[in-house]
Amino acid sequence: MTDHVLSWIVFFPLIGAAVVLILPRSQERAMKLVSVVATFVPLLLAGWIYLNFDRSTPELQFVEHYPWIRSFNIYYFLGIDGLSAPMVLLTALLCFLCIFASWNTDKGIKGYFSLFLLLDTGMMGIFCSLDFFLFYIFWEVMLLPMYFLIGIWGGPDREYAAIKFFLYTLLGSVLILLAMLALYFATEPHTFDMTKLMAARGSFVGPFWKVVFIGLFIGFAIKVPIFPFHTWLPDAHVEAPTAISVILAGVLLKMGVYGLLRISYPILPEATVWFSYPLVILGLINIIYGALCAMAQKDFKKLVAYSSISHMGYCLLGMAAFTQAGMNGAVLQMFNHGTITGMLFLLVGVIYDRAHHRDINGFGGLATQMPIYAGMTSLAFFASLGLPGLSGFISEVLCFIGAFPVYRTITCLAVIGIIIGAAYFLWTFQRVFLGQLDDKYKTLPEINARELFTLIPLGIIVIILGVYPMPMLDIMRVTLGNIISIVQP
C-alpha cells in the first residue's frame, strides 16, 4: 500500500462508492459503515504521509508517474509537496468527520454516500495530481457530485443554488481549460506536466500570457471565491446539507487558492508579479466587504458563509506579498480556515437540526439550555475572530506581518477586519446564546455524542495549532520558499 500511497488515498473512496452502490437498498447501516471505512483509510494514509514527509526539501514526494494517453503526452502523475500535504490532510480529516455529520440523512442513503465518496476522490485527486490534464479531470469529477448533493439533499431553494453553483464553477472550468490548452500548445513537445511547464516558465512572458493568467485567475477566483465572483457561495452554503457545507467551505474554497499557488504562481511568474497589486486589493475587499456583509445577515449559515469570504481575503493578502511570512500565513490560513469554518458549519447544523430554522434573531439564551454547545460555539467563534492562542490568530498575524512590508496602507486597512470580525461574531453570539431563554426552546436537547465527536477533533486542532503551529509550518516552509524564489528570483 505504501508504494502507491497517493493512488490509494485518491481511489480508496471510489472503491467505497462502488461497494455502496452494490449493497442492497435496505442495508443502510452497512452503507454508512462502508463510507466510514472508505474515508478512514485515506485519513490513516494521510497521517502516514504526514509522519513520513521529508520536510527539508521542496521536491515532490510519493511520486507516481505512468503514461496514460501517449499520443497526447498525458501522464498519470501524482505527487505531493509542502503545499498539497496540508490540504490532503485537511481533506481526509474533514471527509471522515462529515460522514458522521451526515449520519442522519433520511432520503436516498445510497445515492448520498456514493456521491459523497466520489466527491472525496475528486478532491483528493485535485490536490495530488501534477499533470494538468489529470488535474482538470478531477476538477470536473468533483463538480458533478457536488451539484447533485446540493440539488437533491439541499434545503428548500436547493435547485436554484445547485444550478448557480454548477454554472458558475463550470464557467471557471472553461477558462481553466482554455488556459491549460494554451500552455499545452505553447510547449514543445506539447505537455500537460506541471513540472515541465514550470521549467518552461521563462517562455511564458508577454501580454498573451497575462491574458492566460487572467483566465486562470478568474477560474480559480470563482472557487475562492474572490469578490465579485462570490455570490454563489452564500446560496450554495445556505441550501447545502450540513456536511456538504463543511466540505464546500473546508475544502472546495481552498482549491482556488491552491490552484493559484500550484499553477498560476510557478508557471506564470511574470504575470503573477504583474497582477499582485490587484490581487491584494481584491484581498482587502474580501476581508472588509465580507465582514461587513456578514454583520448584516440574519441567517446563521449565511453569516458563516460571508465570514468565509472575509477569511479567505487574508490568504490573498498574505500570498500577494511574496514574503515568507505572508506565504506561510496564507497556506496556514487555508488549513485553519478549513478546520474553523468546518466547526462553524457543523455547529450551525446542530442547531438547525433541533430548532429547524437559522434565524439569528429568532434565538436567545440558548447557553442556558445547551451549555456544552455554547462552549463549543464560543471556541469556534473566538478562533474565527482571531483570538491569540487559537489557530486563526497565528495565520492572520503571519499574513499581516508578511504583507505589511510590501503593502503598508492596505495592510493597515485590512487590520480593521479584526474589529469587524469581533463585532459580528460577538453580536451573533449574544443574540443566539445570551439573554433570556425563550420558552419554546426549553425542550431543545443538548448536543449529542455523535455531534461532539465531529467537533472535538477540529477543536483540538484549533487549540494545538494556536499554541504550537510549528508542526504545520514545518511541512510547508521549504516548498513555499521555493515558490517565492520562483516568482521573485
Place this chain on the structure above:
Amino acid sequence: MIIGLEHYLFISAILFSLGLFGVLTRRNAVSILMGIELILNAANLNFVAFSRFVTIGISGQLFAVFVIILAAAEAAVALAIILALYQNIKSVSVDEADAMKG
C-alpha cells in the same frame, strides 16, 4: 356425349365463381373459409383436367395432391385462428375483427 375439356373447365369456372361469391359476400369467417375451399377445388379440377387432356405428364395430378394437402393444412390453421378470434370477440364475423390489437 363426350365429356371434354370444356366441360371440366366450365364446371371449374362455376365452382370458382361460387367460391368467389361466397368469399366476397359472406361475413361469417367459416363461410369465407368454405368459399376458399371451393376456389381451391376449382383449381384442382383444372389441374386434373389439363393433366388428363393435355400431354404434360402427371404434374397436374401432382399439383392437385399438393393443393389438397395444402388446403387441409390451411383449413386447420384457419379454423384455429377463427376459434381464437371467437374466444376473443365472441363472434366469427370478419367485420367485427377490424382492429389490429386484441
Place this chain on the structure above:
Amino acid sequence: MDCIQSYVWIVPLMPLIGAVINLLLGRRLGNRVVGPLACLTVFISFCASTLLFLSLTKLPAESRSFTNLVYTWVLVGDFRAEVSFLVDPLSAVMILIVSGVGFLIHVYSIGYMHGDKNYSRYFGYLNLFVFAMLTLVLGDNLLLMFIGWEGVGLCSYLLIGFWFEDKKNAIAGMKAFIVNRVGDFGFMLGFLLLFWSLGKAGVWTIRFTELSANAHLLSAGMVTAITLLLFMGATGKSAQLPLYVWLPDAMAGPTPVSALIHAATMVTAGIYMIARMNFLYVLAPSAMTVVAVIGAATAFYAATIGLVQNDIKRVLAYSTISQLGYMFLGVGVGAYSAGIFHLMTHAFFKALLFMGAGSVMHGLSGELDLRNMGGLKEKMPRTYWTFLIATLAICGVPGLSGFFSKDEILWKAFSSDHGHWGLWLVGVLGAGLTAFYMFRVVFLAFFGESRTDKKAHESPGVMTIPLMILAALALVGGYVGVPEVLGGHNRFHHFLTPVFDRHTEVATHAHHSVGLELGLMVISVVVALAGIFIAYQMYIRHPEHPKALAERFPRLYNLLLNKYYVDEIYHAVFVRSLLGLNNLLARFDLGIIDGAVNGSAWLTKITAKWSGWWDNTFVDGAVNTTASAVISGGSVLRKTQTGRIQNYLLIAIIVIVVIMVVKII
C-alpha cells in the same frame, strides 16, 4: 543561578491548569473542590512569584533580569516568536500584584459567589483571567504579550457577561471586547510597524530586550508613530479617553470580577505596556506629551462624572478611570516607576473598595443605589472600617499608600522635563474631586439614617478577611516608596530603576528645591482635605444641599449624570453608521453583485427564449409544414385501408376485370 529561574512558566501555568480543570470537570468535582482548587492554583503562582522576586533581589542591581525560554512558538522566515518569559524588576512587581491581589479576590469570591449555579464556570474564568494577565506581564516578546493582552479581553468579556440571562450584561461584555478590539487595532498596527521598521534597519525581532537595545536605529517620526499606535491600544485596555466607555458598563459582572478587572489586572495592562516599552517612549517626546495630556484629561474628566453617579459601583468605576489617568500622567511625563508605584497602591485600595462595595451589596441583597443605603456603619463594622481606609488611601491622606504614589506622580508632572504646571494643576483638581466623591460614597452608604427596609448583615469571614489583608496593604503599602524629601529612600523607585534607566529616567534629573516639592505636597493635601470637608458639609451637615445644587444647575447636573452623553453619541455615530453600512453593503451584494449574476442568467434565458421562438416558428415551421402535408395526404389515403379483406378482394377483382376488359378491347 537560582533553580526557580528555569521554572518561571509555573507562574502562568498553574492558573491555566486550574481553569482547564474547572471548566471541563468543574461540574463533576462539585463546589467544595472547585473554589479551593482555584484559590490553590493562584496561591502556588503567588508563592512562585515571591520566590522569583526574592531570587531577583539576590542579584546585583544591574543584572536583575533573566528569561526562561519554553519553546519556539512561531518561526517563519525572519519572524520568530518564542514562548519565553522575562523576569525583571518590572514584571516581578507585576506578577506579585497580579497573583497576590488575584489570590485574595479568589478567596473573597468563594464567599461572594456562594450558591451561584455556575460556580465552577466562574472560577474557571477567573483562573483564566489570572493566567492571561500573568502571560501578559511575563511575556518577553510583543506577540506573547498580545496573547495575554487579548486573553484578558476575552476573560473580561466572559466575566462581565457572566450572568448572561440578562441581556444588558451580555451587551456590556460585548461592548468591552469590541472597544478593546478597537484599541487592539492600534496595538497591532504599532506592532507591525515596529517589527517592519526595525527589520528594515537589519534587526528582525520582537523581543523586548533586543528591541530596547536597537531602539536607536529607528527614526524619530517612526518612533512617534509606533508609540502613538501602541498608546491607542493602551487607551482601549486601560479605559482612557476616548475608549473608556466600556469600563463603567463592565460593572455588570459579579463584583469580585470588577475588583479583578479594575485593580489587579486588565486595566493596568496599558500602563504596564507603556512602562515596558519605555525605551521607545523616551525617544518620542511628543508621544509622551500625548500620553500625559490624555492621562491628565481622563483623570479630571472621569472624576467629574463620578461626582453625581448614584450607583456605588459606577462611582468606583469612574474613579478607576480617573486613577488610571494619573498613572498615564505619570508614565507620560517619564516617571515610569511612579506610574507603576501608583498602579500597585491602586491595586490594593481599589480592590478593597470594590470588595467592600461587594460586601455592602452582599449584605443588602444586591442593592447598588447609594440613595437606598445609609447607616451601615454599625451593621457592617468590618466592611465600614476597611472601606474607610481604602477611601482615605485613594484620597491621598498623608501616611496612607495612595498619598505617596499620587504625590510622586503629581510632583513629577510638575518637575520633570516632560512635565508642565498645567498638568499638575489638572491633577490636583482631580484629586480634590476624587476626595469629594469618594467621601460622598462613604457618607451616603455608611452614615446617616438607613434608607432601606432591607436587613443588613455583616459578610462572612471568607469575605472580610481578604478585606482586612488588603486594608493592611493599603495602609502600609506606600512605605516601600517614601520619597527622599520625607526622609525615605524610595526603595521601590530604586528597585525598578534598572528597567528604566537604560535611557535615563528623565524625571529624576530635574533640579528643583526641596521646599518647592514640600510646598506642592501641602497644596495637594489641602485640596484633598477640602474635598473631604465639602463632602462632609453637603452630605452630613446639610443633606438637603446636593438636591438644591442639582436644581440650581439642572443642565450641568444632567450632563454629568448622563456621562456627557458620550455613550449616546458613540452609538449614534459609530454603531448606527456601521449597521447602516452593513445593511447597505448587504443590499448592494444582493442587489448589484448577485443581481448582475442573476441578470446575466436572465439575459441568457431571454436570448434563449427568442431563439427558441425563432426556431419554433421558422426553422421548425418548415419542417412542420412538410410533416403536416404528409399527414393530411396520409389521412386521405388511409381511408382506403379499411382492414376488411373482402373489400381488398373486391377491389382486386374489379381491377382484374378492368384490366381484362381493357386488354380485350
